Amino acid sequence: MDKQSLSISLEKLACQRDERLLFTGLSAEIQAGDVLQIIGPNGAGKTTLLRCLVSLAEPSAGHIRFCGQRLSKQLFEFRRQLLYLGHLPGIKSALTPAENLRWYAGLEGDGDNLDQRVELALKEVGLYGYEDQSCFNLSAGQQRRVALARLYLSQAKIWILDEPLTAIDKAGVAKLEQRFAEHSEAGGIVILTTHQDLKLESLKRLDLQDYLPTAEHMFGGVE
Numbered sequence: 257m258d259k260q261s262l263s264i265s266l267e268k269l270a271c272q273r274d275e276r277l278l279f280t281g282l283s284a285e286i287q288a289g290d291v292l293q294i295i296g297p298n299g300a301g302k303t304t305l306l307r308c309l310v311s312l313a314e315p316s317a318g319h320i321r322f323c324g325q326r327l328s329k330q331l332f333e334f335r336r337q338l339l340y341l342g343h344l345p346g347i348k349s350a351l352t353p354a355e356n357l358r359w360y361a362g363l364e365g366d367g368d369n370l371d372q373r374v375e376l377a378l379k380e381v382g383l384y385g386y387e388d389q390s391c392f393n394l395s396a397g398q399q400r401r402v403a404l405a406r407l408y409l410s411q412a413k414i415w416i417l418d419e420p421l422t423a424i425d426k427a428g429v430a431k432l433e434q435r436f437a438e439h440s441e442a443g444g445i446v447i448l449t450t451h452q453d454l455k456l457e458s459l460k461r462l463d464l465q466d467y468l469p470t471a472e473h474m475f476g477g478v479e
C-alpha cells in the first residue's frame with residue numbers, strides 16, 4: 257500500500273455511552289499528510305471517537321473505512337501502521353525509560369540499531385540523563401515524555417494520540433508540534449485530541465459540537 261493511498265473515512269458515525277448518544281452524523285475524510293485535532297468540551301466524546309478509530313469501541317451507527325475498505329476487514333494492516341497513545345502514559349513504572357522504549361520497539365518487531373535509536377529518541381524528548389532511572393521516580397510530564405519518545409522511534413504511519421500534550425511544558429509542546437508537522441510532511445497521518453490551541457499551519461479541526469444529537473435523534477431513534 258503506497259503512502260498516497262493512506263486514508264481514513266468516517267461515514268455518518270454515531271457513538272453512545274451507556275445509552276446516551278454523544279454525537280451523530282459525523283463524516284470526515286482524513287488523508288496522508290493530515291494533522292487533525294478533534295475538539296469539543298469535556299465529555300463530548302473525543303476519547304470515545306478515538307477508541308472507535310482504533311477498534312477498541314464500536315460506533316453505534318455508521319462506518320469507518322481504511323484505504324477505501326471497511327476497517328473491520330483491514331484491521332491487521334491498519335494496526336500494522338498504527339501508533340496509538342491513550343489517555344494514560346502507558347508505560348511500566350518499574351522499568352527505566354530505555355527499557356520501556358526497547359519493549360515497545362520489540363512489539364513492533366523493529367530491533368535494528370535499537371540502543372542508538374532509543375538514545376536519540378530520549379534526547380529528543382529531553383530525557384537523556386534519566387534513561388537508567390526507574391520511571392516510578394519521574395514526574396508526570398517526564399513519564400508522558402517517555403511515551404512520546406515513541407514518536408521518534410516508531411515506523412507507524414498513522415498516529416492516534418489522546419491528549420498527548422497533558423503535563424507537557426511550553427517548549428515541549430512546541431517541539432511536538434514540529435514533530436507532527438514532520439510526520440505529516442513525510443506522508444503520515446496524525447489524529448489527536450488536546451484542549452490546547454495548536455499553531456500548526458496545516459492543522460485541520462473537527463469539532464464534535466457540530467455533531468451533537470438533536471431532539472429528533474434522541475427521541476426519534478438514530479438513523
Ligand SMILES: Nc1ncnc2c1ncn2[C@@H]1O[C@H](COP(=O)(O)OP(=O)(O)OP(=O)(O)O)[C@@H](O)[C@H]1O
Binds near residue numbers: 298302
Ligand atoms: N468508563 C466509562 N463508562 C461509562 N461512561 C463513560 C466512561 N467514560 C466516559 N463515559 C461517558 O462518555 C462520555 C464521553 O466521554 P469521553 O471520555 O469520550 O469524552 P471526552 O470528550 O474525551 O472528554 P474529556 O475532554 O474530558 O477527556 C462522557 O460524557 C461520559 O459520561
